[in-house]
Amino acid sequence: xxxxxxxxxxxxxxxxxxxxxxxxxxxxxxxxxxxxxxxxxxxxxxxxxxxxxxxxxxxxxxxxxxxxxxxxxxxxxxxxxxxxxxxxxxxxxxxxxxxxx
Numbered sequence: 001x002x003x004x005x006x007x008x009x010x011x012x013x014x015x016x017x018x019x020x021x022x023x024x025x026x027x028x029x030x031x032x033x034x035x036x037x038x039x040x041x042x043x044x045x046x047x048x049x050x051x052x053x054x055x056x057x058x059x060x061x062x063x064x065x066x067x068x069x070x071x072x073x074x075x076x077x078x079x080x081x082x083x084x085x086x087x088x089x090x091x092x093x094x095x096x097x098x099x100x101x
Contacts, residue, residue, distance in 0.1 A: 003037040005064035009053055010035075012085060024048045054091055059084065 003073045010020045017035070021028040025048060033039040041049075066080040 001014060001067035002041060002061070003035050004063040004067050005060055006041060007035040007062075008081070009049065009060070009088075012088060013053060020052075024050045039061065053088075054095065055088065059087075 010017070013020075015023070017031050018028045021031040024031065024045070026045070030039070034041050034045070049055065049060060050057045059077060063080060063084050
């Protein structure tokens with residue numbers, strides 16, 4: 001589910017794959033393979049996500065662990081996703097205020 005968590009982070013930031021790939025310093029095709037689950041992201045790539053999207057790797061991993069298909073997991077996924085999105089929005093707002101945007 002790590003692939004889905006990384007895709008959702010990109011989507012949350014309203015980025016197309018080519019934009020995110022450029023920000024991460026990887027090719028669009030590699031990002032596509034990661035998001036489809038055909039390739040596993042490396043620790044180095046998770047660190048790039050951490051820097052590019054200002055999200056700790058531990059939060060990315062926690063988010064991905066709670067994505068699933070069962071009803072209980074779906075409820076947990078929805079709850080965790082809403083909390084992660086709220087946290088990401090708070091960080092974004094704080095960053096914008098700090099930079100006067």
